[in-house]
Amino acid sequence: MELKPTPTRDGFGEEIVTLGKTNSNIVVTSGDLEDATRAEYFKKEFPERFFNLGITEQDVVGTAAGLSTMGYVAFATSFAVFLTNRAYDMIRMDVCYNNCNVKVVCSHGGVTVGEDGASAQCLEDFAIMRVLPNMKVICPADYLEAKKATRAITNTFGPFYMRTSRAPLPIITKEEDSFVIGKANVLRKGTDATIIACGVMVSEALSAADKLNAEGISLKVVNMHTIKPVDVEMIVNSAKETGALVTAEEHQMAGGLGSSVAEVLGLHYPCPLEIVGVKDSFGESGSPAQLMVHFGLKDTNIIDAVKKVIRRKKG
């Protein structure tokens, strides 16, 4: 059955209910946004293991950390902007420094939040989460991958940050695809350059690859669902195989997936790199489709970056 485009938050919300049926150690805290994050699916099934702590993000994280010490897998949930920014010190101290089994799962990442505008569009979460010791960072590309990621982080001890989308994303992975934390998935094989993308940008990357293929340019496409620990082997091998890389993320150009790939290249195998992302600006109100165009996050932007990086490769 063909799945229609679905927000990745739905994948999280549905999977945590499935997991909750067999794992009685799952608990969820929320900053009164469970309707939006889809944590409410869990609330409906397991009200005794769900805590809406009100609009108190610091408390949402700190309480989850305390709960985790009693043997629980504690999910702290809200919008990405609110938990990663407002409760940053709680994520740093309570969750990461204390290495608690807390999963910070946030919806409303990126400009595809849409009409609510800049205050609700988190564009810096990868950057500020990945610099924290003990933290692992995940951004699933579609609904199916969000379900697998939810399962994987539940079954892996320690702090995680996972960003989900409000916007429906096309289904580009398959049920049978593997999901291993820290192991990127190759979606297309190619020789002229590699696009490494995460989240909504994976489908844009595939579209770019298809269009360039028609022009005779062969692209490898990698879904880097785990931004930390980033798949070093995949990055280095892609650099060796294709000699040029483009990253694509719904995030600031600084500090996120592109920066992470640049670090790996700089340390292990320098080669030309172009980064597609938001260029040091806040979001705006508009439809997700309008905003993707406005902020340069479309397949066409990736195509421009690929052509540029191939020119640089040829030097």
Add this chain to the structure above:
Amino acid sequence: MTPKSIDIESFKKKAVIFRRDILETVEGAGSGHPGGSLSAVEIFLTLYGYQLNHKPQEPKWEERDRVIVSKGHVSPVVYTTLANFGYFPKEELKTFRKFGARLQGHVHTKVPGVEFNTGSLGHGLSFANGIALGARMRGKDFKVYCIMGDGEIQEGSVWEAAMTSAHYKLDHVCAIVDYNKVQENGPTNEIKNLEPLVSKWASFGWNVIDVDGHSIDALKNAFDKFSVTTGKPTVIIANTIKGKGISFMEGKSAWHGKAPNKEQLAQALGELK
């Protein structure tokens, strides 16, 4: 439950030992926080010596009461307490703040008996609530104590957590505010007034016990009241003196985070009888 009896005189003698250990430990490190450690001596002593259900030889015992030190900078009094109660050898106090030591500058779970790494203020109460909620779900009956500074409760996160404790009727949570009236740069109530502190906590739905935080007997009675309180969390406002027991440190913000030199240590130890 009949309250246990308590030998006040022996506790007073122990308080002197604690203060000596705190001062020697901070002097040895050349840095640290003596002011808020000295003010909290009787709080820690009465908590560990009278109230707490714990096994120092088995610090991870499942049924233990939890102590969350939210004002993590008072590591000197915390480590002194744990060492004196046998969690680790007293000799180790000499390693305080030294490279490679377990005794980190702010309390750390590397040290047996420490439940939570702190040092950034306003974190402990949410964490304590989380433990208490988890314990309730697990059917555990242990208590969770959270020790906070008075300056610390200027942090908004404390009040987020205070609402949670009351909302969920966490009567196994006992917060203790070391109300020593002085913070890093001056008197607390000149910097940002906490008063009326008792009615502030009461209005947040807490059982408030206002006591002399240097009176072993008063603290004992406060813990006894907490033990029989149901349906709401308890906060003990422990009225104390910053730098208590040392004439040149008492009430002085300068001694919030400064070590005495050798001469000052000698004078201080001479005052402790």
